[in-house]
Amino acid sequence: MSKPRIWISNDSPKAGEVVRVRALILHRMETGLRPGADGQVIPRNIVNAFEARLDGELLFKWAPETAVSQNPYIEFTFLARKSGELQMKWVDDAGAVITGNKELAVS
Secondary structure, three states, rough: OOOOEEEOOOEEEEEOOEEEEEOOOOOEEEEEOEEEEOOOOOEEEEEEEEEEEEEEEEEEEEEEOOOOOOEEEEEEEEEEOOOEEEEEEEEEEOOOOOEEEEEEEOO
16 A cells, blocks of 8 residues: 655644644545456445544544545644644554654644
């Protein structure tokens, strides 16, 4: 799997400033409802969990469902309170884990 594309509105915000995060991963998001070329149903394999943490502290958690499109895009905001590593993790039904991170330096 390729690395996620991550954009942060400001990687050196002032304390209390709102930080916007946008992230996109490449993932097929098979629903388990579509037949393959051989006529057999392709097994379900969707991203079923997403977490964003700042130095281990949970910022945001999401449990996607089958209605989420291929190559899921997520956007969220948080208040900058401390510097650290913003860590994001996606997990799919097959157990694959996709991770990405960005450094944040709060002034």
